[in-house]
Each structure stands twice: as C-alpha cells, then as structure tokens.
Amino acid sequence: MLDILVSGLLLSGTYALVAMGLNLQYGVARIMNLANGEVLVLGALAAFWLYTTAQVSPLLTVILVVPVSFIGNWLIYRFLLTPLVRRSKSQGALEVDSILATFGMSFIIIGVMVSIEGGFFAYKYLSEPISIIGSTTSLNRLVAFLIACAIGLALYLWLNLSRAGVAVRAVSVSTEASGLVGINVPRVSAFAFALGGAITAVGGALISTFITLDASIGVVFTLKALIIVIMGGVGDIRGAIVAAIILGMVETAVATLVDPGLTLAAAYLIFVLILLFRPQGIFGRRAT
Amino acid sequence: MKPAGWGELGWAAVLVVLAAFLPLVANGYWLSIGVTAMMYIALSTSWVLFSGPTHYISLATGAFFGVGGYLVGSGMSDYSQSFWLMAAISPIVGAILAALIGFATLRLSGVYFVIFTLGLAEMIRNVVSWVQNNFLGSRGLYVLTDLRDQHIYWMLLVVAAAVYLLGWFVSRSRIGFALRIIGGDETVARHVGINTATAKVILFTSTGFFAALVGAIIAPRWSYIEPNQVFSPQLSFLVVIMALLGGSGRLWGPLVGVIPFTIIWEWVGIQFPNQSILFIGLCFLLIVYFLPQGVVGRLEELRARMRRAS
Numbered sequence A: 001m002l003d004i005l006v007s008g009l010l011l012s013g014t015y016a017l018v019a020m021g022l023n024l025q026y027g028v029a030r031i032m033n034l035a036n037g038e039v040l041v042l043g044a045l046a047a048f049w050l051y052t053t054a055q056v057s058p059l060l061t062v063i064l065v066v067p068v069s070f071i072g073n074w075l076i077y078r079f080l081l082t083p084l085v086r087r088s089k090s091q092g093a094l095e096v097d098s099i100l101a102t103f104g105m106s107f108i109i110i111g112v113m114v115s116i117e118g119g120f121f122a123y124k125y126l127s128e129p130i131s132i133i134g135s136t137t138s139l140n141r142l143v144a145f146l147i148a149c150a151i152g153l154a155l156y157l158w159l160n161l162s163r164a165g166v167a168v169r170a171v172s173v174s175t176e177a178s179g180l181v182g183i184n185v186p187r188v189s190a191f192a193f194a195l196g197g198a199i200t201a202v203g204g205a206l207i208s209t210f211i212t213l214d215a216s217i218g219v220v221f222t223l224k225a226l227i228i229v230i231m232g233g234v235g236d237i238r239g240a241i242v243a244a245i246i247l248g249m250v251e252t253a254v255a256t257l258v259d260p261g262l263t264l265a266a267a268y269l270i271f272v273l274i275l276l277f278r279p280q281g282i283f284g285r286r287a288t
Numbered sequence B: 001m002k003p004a005g006w007g008e009l010g011w012a013a014v015l016v017v018l019a020a021f022l023p024l025v026a027n028g029y030w031l032s033i034g035v036t037a038m039m040y041i042a043l044s045t046s047w048v049l050f051s052g053p054t055h056y057i058s059l060a061t062g063a064f065f066g067v068g069g070y071l072v073g074s075g076m077s078d079y080s081q082s083f084w085l086m087a088a089i090s091p092i093v094g095a096i097l098a099a100l101i102g103f104a105t106l107r108l109s110g111v112y113f114v115i116f117t118l119g120l121a122e123m124i125r126n127v128v129s130w131v132q133n134n135f136l137g138s139r140g141l142y143v144l145t146d147l148r149d150q151h152i153y154w155m156l157l158v159v160a161a162a163v164y165l166l167g168w169f170v171s172r173s174r175i176g177f178a179l180r181i182i183g184g185d186e187t188v189a190r191h192v193g194i195n196t197a198t199a200k201v202i203l204f205t206s207t208g209f210f211a212a213l214v215g216a217i218i219a220p221r222w223s224y225i226e227p228n229q230v231f232s233p234q235l236s237f238l239v240v241i242m243a244l245l246g247g248s249g250r251l252w253g254p255l256v257g258v259i260p261f262t263i264i265w266e267w268v269g270i271q272f273p274n275q276s277i278l279f280i281g282l283c284f285l286l287i288v289y290f291l292p293q294g295v296v297g298r299l300e301e302l303r304a305r306m307r308r309a310s
Helices: A002-026 A037-054 A058-087 A089-115 A139-161 A163-173 A175-180 A183-209 A218-232 A237-257 A261-275 B006-020 B030-052 B061-077 B084-104 B111-118 B120-136 B150-171 B174-184 B186-191 B196-222 B232-248 B253-271 B272-290 B294-309
Strands: A127-133 A134-136
Touching: A002 A134, A002 A163, A002 A218, A002 A237, A002 B006, A002 B111, A037 A058, A037 A089, A037 A183, A037 A218, A037 A237, A037 B061, A058 A139, A058 A163, A058 A183, A058 B272, A089 A218, A089 B120, A089 B272, A127 A139, A127 B111, A134 A139, A139 A183, A139 A237, A139 B232, A163 A175, A163 A183, A163 B006, A163 B253, A163 B272, A175 A183, A175 B174, A218 A237, A218 A261, A218 B111, A237 A261, A261 B084, A261 B111, A261 B120, A261 B253, B006 B186, B030 B061, B030 B150, B030 B174, B030 B196, B030 B232, B030 B253, B061 B084, B061 B196, B084 B111, B084 B196, B111 B150, B120 B232, B150 B174, B174 B196, B186 B196, B232 B253, B232 B272, B232 B294, B253 B272
Parallel strands: none
Antiparallel strands: A127 A134
C-alpha cells in the first residue's frame, strides 16, 4: 500500500511536468498537439542514445534537450502551424486542422525514430534501490521526480511573477483581448508552443531513466497528458498537478494489484468518469 | 456534405454491378487487392457518414473493426460457434460500444471525442489480451471457414453498398440535414432546436455497426487471429487518410481516395517496408496543406472556377 503511494507519487511528478507542457501548447497556443507524446519519446531517445553511445549522463541530456527541442518546436509552430492558424475561420476548424497536421508530424517523428532505434530504449542509470519512509524504490525515480518538481515550480513562478509570464497567461484567457492590450499574440503563442515542447522533451528524457520506452509508445503518453490536462481543466496548473497525482496513483495501483498491461484501461476509466461528471475539470466552473 | 440525388444513386448501382464482376476477371494478387480496397471502401464510406457532415475526426474505426474480428475468432475457437452467428453478433456489439462511447463523449466538444477515440483500439487490445491471458488461456484464435477471397469480396461489396444506401437516405433525411447544421455551427444547431447529441450518437452508432461487421467478415481471410493483429493501430489512420484524400464532402468521395491509395500503400509496403509509417505522416501533411477538401473538393473547385470563366 505504501509502495503504491510512494511510486505513484514519484511517477506523477513527471506526468505533471509533461501535462504542463501540453497545457502551454493547447491552453495558450491553441494547438491540439497530438504529436506531444512523440516529442516526449524523442527526448527519451536523446537520453538513451547519448548515454549508450557517449556515456553522457541523462541529467546532462536534460539540459541539452531544452534548447534543441525549443528551437525545433518553434520552427514547427512558425512554419507549419502558423499557416493553419491564419487560414482557420473558427476555433473548431483550427482544431481539426491542427489535429490532422500533428498526426502527420507524429507519424513522421515515429518513422524517423524507428530508423534510428527500432528496439527498446533500454539502459540503466541510477537504478540502485533506496528507501523512502519505509518503501523501497529506485534512485532514478526519485531524481526524476525532484527535477520535475523543480522545473514545474520554476515554470509556475515564472508564469505568475514575471511580466512575460503574465502575457502568456493573458493569451490563454483570450487571444482577442490580449491583442487589444498590446500583447504580440503570434509571438507569445509561438513562444508558449516552443516552451511546451521543450518541457515535454525534458519530461521524456526524465521518464526514460526509469521506464523503458520504444519509438511507437508516444501515443500512450499523448493520451495520458491529455487526460491530465482535461481532468485538471485546460490552462489550470494547480488542477494539472492534482490530476497527475490521481492518474499516477491509480495507474500504479492497477499495475501492482491487477496487471501492468491495464494501466491504459485505468487511465480510460478515469477519463470516462471525468467526461461524465466533471467535463470542465476538477476545479473548473461549469460554463454558462 | 450535400444531399445526394437520384442520378447519383443510379451511378452507384451501376458501379456496384460492375464491381461484382471483378472476381470473375481477376484472381490472385489483384483479387486480394480488390478485397483490401473493398474493405477500405466500406470502412471509409461509413466513416464519412458520421465525420463528413460533423467534422468530428473519429479514430475508433480500428477499435470496432478489431472487436468484430476478435469476436469471430473468439466465438469460433473458444466457444465453437458458427461464423455466421458471430458475424451477426459482432455488428450489434460494435453498435452498442459506439453508442456508449457516443453517449460519453459526443455531448461535449469535438476534441474530447478525438482524444477518446485516439487510444481506444489500444485500450481494448490491452483489455482483450488481459482477459485472454488470465481467463481464456489460448492466445491465438483460429477462424477456419470455406470462404474464399471472392466470397469475402462479395460480402464486403454488399456491406459497402448498404453503407452507401444508408448514407444516401440519411443525406436526404431530417437527421442528415440536422448533422449538416451541426457541422456548420453547433451553437446555431442547438438554438434552432436540434438535439445535437442524439443526432451525433445515432450516426456514430451506425459507423460502429458497419466497422465491426467489416472486421467480422474479413476475419476468415487471416484464419489465425491475434489481438495485436486485429486491433492494428494503423487501420483507423488509414481510413481517415483515404476518406479525406478522396474528400469527405461527398458520400462517394472516399471511393476516389481508396482505390489509388490501396495500390500505392501495397507498393510502399513492399518497396519501403520500414518507411510506411513515415509515408502515413506525409499523407496527413499533404491533406492538411494541399488538399483540405480532398481530391473531389479540389476538382469541384476547379469546375466552379471554369464555369465562372466561361
């Protein structure tokens, strides 16, 4: 029981981080990015590849991944998604277009990753056991959790205290209104999309230290991140953290008590409950 | 989607009759391509039935298809039922499943629906594998029948024709009109008194019915069924590509996409087996950036422009 609580909590740290990345992309840049999981797996592949070929510590890779994925995602937004934003007449049309376009990107990323590494991204890093309040877990899980918390906290403070962070939050509330008060909406959107992608890739590099991934697993993480974002309410960081903890706990409980193969089914069960009873998110208010 | 006329129905009847002769003139490789193409025609036409007017991208096809194929396999191997009984049960299960999913997701905005259907096939595959490993024992299921490729082809042709006929009636009926308004603007639809959720759920149920039926009919072709194979994650995406490539604005749009795509897809699978995923990705980008209305939409646009010029 204690094992479930501890490993569920540790797992939820990275989940929350990844969901924050998606929140920036969907809540601020208004792009439903279904290639999110693939960006995560790209981060994992970078960690795996650098560790096995050059013995680069995954923790160092985390730092290297940030600028690369930031620039990559910025270019994607600027050149592939901006035309869609411009041509869309409504939010609904943009959603359909961005869903199809990001599907395309996700398959291209998978195709490229398969040609780099077709098997599992298996490597061992910091896998010695440690004991936390009477429960045994591995060191890499704890390290990943702490880094995820640190990044998440930094992001939260930046969004709430800095001037640029306020601009980002303003765009997430209303693109029209923030344009009227002199915020450069396209620039902020591109920045938020790129930042979200970078955070997702970092999350992937962290996850790869304790979960073995492969090139085609991305869609599962896309789903989990989306479920967390919906459960927490779009644009709500506090909600996303609570939702990530719930998902991490439930998944770990199902994996240990029933069968590890059923974690996705558990996530779906939560998803259905949320859709039926609180589609506006845990802390969200019902739209009138 | 525009309402379909009587002329279109006549053309469809001629095409169905012509298509019925294919097994008499083709065999081996081309017949097997024909079966695959007919499978995708039935699947993508039923996809367009719902997603064409509403613009809701459904990725649940693979899930229903897998349920159909798996039920046939499990029913015949684990419970020794006849193929025909299982083929009759499968679409009903598919329809019930679709109705439940529709009830949970279609009352909300379209994004929730897409997300929900995205992992659906994978989730059902996990549950099915778990049930089979823990309670049923065997992993592979045998589907042994006397049905040959041409029989499967004719059955699929009948299904495709039935889907088309249903779509033809729907597009001329009140519910088809309601769906077009929903696709145009959902808020408007609600304000003029359309029960948007019910209309969407009914149509989505029909796609679940047909996808499961197609999965059941195609099962004898494999003779050996594994959950990993029938719940192929790619199937849903291929159906979306073919339907959108042809154009989801017309009921016969998918037909234009399926036939060339099936042939190209077979070719890519043989020539570049490792790059097939990459190819799917490129197709999606091609659709979004160059053919947002599909080939049919592009042709109609050109025709309208020519008429204006003359």
